[in-house]
Amino acid sequence: MLARGETIAQLMERLAPKHFAVEGDKIGLQVGSLRKEIKRVLVTLDVNPGVVKEAVDLGAELIVAHHPIIYRPLAHLQTDTPAGALAAELIRRDIAVYVSHTNLDTAEGGLNDWMAEALGLEGRDVLEEVHTDKLYKLAVFVPRAHAESVRDAMFRAGGGWIGNYSHCSFNVDGVGTFMPREGSDPYIGENGMLATAEETRIEIIVPESARKAVVQAMLKAHPYEEVAYDLYGVDLKGRSFGLGRVGKLQAAMPLDDFAELVKDRLGMPFVRVVGEGARQVRKVAVLGGSGRSYIKRAMFMGADVLVTGDIDFHSAQDAEAGGLAIVDPGHYAEKIMRPKTAQWLRERLAEKGYATEVFASEVHTDPFRLK
Incomplete structure (x- = not known):
């Protein structure tokens, strides 16, 4: 017995309820239809042409993504533009795209908890309350x-x-x-x-x-x-419920050692570090994605270090002046959601007796590379 698309969406909303999303976030079904049986699901961080090809090769009828494929308003859907061509290919292949974004960030047992668990944080609290x-x-x-x-x-x-x-x-x-x-x-x-x-x-x-x-x-x-x-x-x-988590390491360690731990546990090729390498850190704030807006909040929560992506020059200076260390593994550290979401969905479908298969995307979608 195969699960219908509506059933898979309901399961995702059980993991990441829609009302947990930040106001104005683009979540839910964005392309295609859920009114069909689903043989295979592909879980991905982003949807790009490589991911769509991967879905086609797998025979997946549904993509569950973290980042919205339609985030900024579209004034038109011209198929000779990248966005239009991507949407047209998905529609032509009858592949639906369902998005769990900040609701998955906020959810208990969701992305920020997965990142905190990977770093071994104990006694976790919410960094910024959303709901x-x-x-x-x-x-x-x-x-x-x-x-x-x-x-x-x-x-x-x-x-x-x-x-x-x-x-x-x-x-x-x-x-x-x-x-x-x-x-x-x-x-x-x-x-x-x-x-x-x-x-x-x-x-x-x-x-x-x-x-x-x-x-x-x-x-x-x-x-x-x-x-x-x-x-x-x-x-x-x-x-x-909210964005980010704050917890403690089992024992304090030098910032540079902690940076190596972040790089290893989140599977990133490099991290950027703000702060003296020898300083001891124990209380850690972590926020998947772009966290420069939460520097003051991390300070208020008493964190020694903030782990987040997309930190700009002046935000780094502000953190340094305020005594907050930063380890920036990049936005792509959110890729941890691919195997975690796939495993969660796979288990829930099996509990209900569905034969629908779930795969974690293996396509590298980080636009940055080191030279």
């Missing part, structure tokens, strides 16, 4: 005999977390009344007769990111034809 999960209270009335199974279904779907405590709920027993009307198929009672049922009111906290899944799980586990439940927002702050 705070809104919290909801879900209250549902369940026959007492089914209370445990409905609670468990909601817990498995992500409900019932308060801080580091899971399986949190409040339960009150009472008596419910109802009268099944014509056309109903009641689990308890008879049509046209007032009925009573011993029920449990179950209350749990549900984060916005799991709201849909928890409600669906509750409805599926509930025995009633029509389920009585309330779902309303509460004025409490949920978990924070």
Whole structure:
């Protein structure tokens, strides 16, 4: 059984929910259609002619990319321009392109966590908050005999977390009344007769990111034809999600040694370094992509060094003046998302019994080279 494109997009949105994206970011389906069965998926950092050829050679019907293929507004789609020719080739080959960009950066277990894990950072915090999960209270009335199974279904779907405590709920027993009307198929009672049922009111906290899944799980586990439940927002702050991570190395080390570690762990041919090579660093901020806008934030978080790409001359001077070291492995260090995303997607598809294959791109798309 092959997964349809819509199913793969849903799985990607489970890893990187769309509402985690920075406002205005270009994410989601950008070229083609997801309304088809997908035999092979190609995961890539960028989409260029080499990647499209790779997809054609693999027989992939879907490309999952990190960087948007359409980022700046297109005034036209002329096939004698690079952008137009690339889009035309994708359409001609019936290859769809789906993008997870800053939502994958922000997601827990996404790109910035992968980079932090590669560098061995412990006790990680978010560098710059982008999204705070809104919290909801879900209250549902369940026959007492089914209370445990409905609670468990909601817990498995992500409900019932308060801080580091899971399986949190409040339960009150009472008596419910109802009268099944014509056309109903009641689990308890008879049509046209007032009925009573011993029920449990179950209350749990549900984060916005799991709201849909928890409600669906509750409805599926509930025995009633029509389920009585309330779902309303509460004025409490949920978990924070954001760009970048801040954590600590197991032990302090000289900056130059740390730079070598970054180069090795992220698989880059070189890094640029700001700061004295002998200075000791332990608290590390890491942000995939272009991070010059987060230098002050890294300082505020008390980082000794910031690992990020695309640092310009004057930003480097500002960091140096502020006492923040920088290791710049380049924007292409984000290539770590190719095998990581492919593996995650491969595992989720296998869990659901799909035979769709997932490949990590092997095409080098870094435009820079050393001379």
